Amino acid sequence: KQEVTQIPAALSVPEGENLVLNCSFTDSAIYNLQWFRQDPGKGLTSLLLIQSSQREQTSGRLNASLDKSSGRSTLYIAASQPGDSATYLCAVYSGGGADGLTFGKGTHLIIQP
Amino acid sequence: DAMVIQNPRYQVTQFGKPVTLSCSQTLNHNVMYWYQQKSSQAPKLLFHYYDKDFNNEADTPDNFQSRRPNTSFCFLDIRSPGLGDAAMYLCATSSLAGDGEQFFGPGTRLTVL
Secondary structure, eight states, X not given: OOOEEEEOSXXXXXTTOOEEEEEEESOOOOSEEEEEEEOTTOOEEEEEEEXXXXXXXXXXXXXXXXXXXXXXXXXXXXXXXXXXXXXXXXXXXXXXXXXXXXEOOOEEEEEEO | OOOEEEEOSEEEEOTTOOEEEEEEESSOOSEEEEEEEOTTSOOEEEEEEETTXXXXXXXXXXXXXXXXXXXXXXXXXXXXXXXXXXXXXXXXXXXXXXXXXXXXXXXXXXXXX
16 A cells, blocks of 8 residues: 655744745655645645656745655745745656545644735 | 535534534545544545445445435445544545546545544
């Protein structure tokens, strides 16, 4: 059974810092990996999708990498801003059909002004 | 804009009183999912539809049922809500003809009194 772990569970940094969020998964036979953002009491916003054949994806100040063989992904946030404060969730898609995502519990990120 | 819509955004029900949550999509995706997210926990897949084919996760309680009358709509029925069913319920869609990315609605926050 696939398990996803995110470290750290919480992180507080001053504005402007570059930071890295970590995600690991137990079964490397994945189809893709998604990073989501969740604001308090809200739904999920997709940030980046990495296919199993890709090594990284970039969107603005966000860069996600994938090392499928070691079961790891990182989300790099450059020049953090207070508006980046949210919970960041990593999820893997292991099925070849219509199976759902397996999520980590997330990293709760606070950017101090 | 194409999107996933959930209604209501907030639902309050009484212990044991049936409740129905609604999800609609304009993406014309053939797969729809329902996830349950309890406070500070990872979203957990309840079930999904591939077109009209229903797939129930093994550990989804019998108290939860779902209907998909057409491609655009999917409903989550909770027959006798208990206090432990209070959670955020997230609807998502994906296209098997696409890259596997899942698109989420804003969620319905269910409170059980």
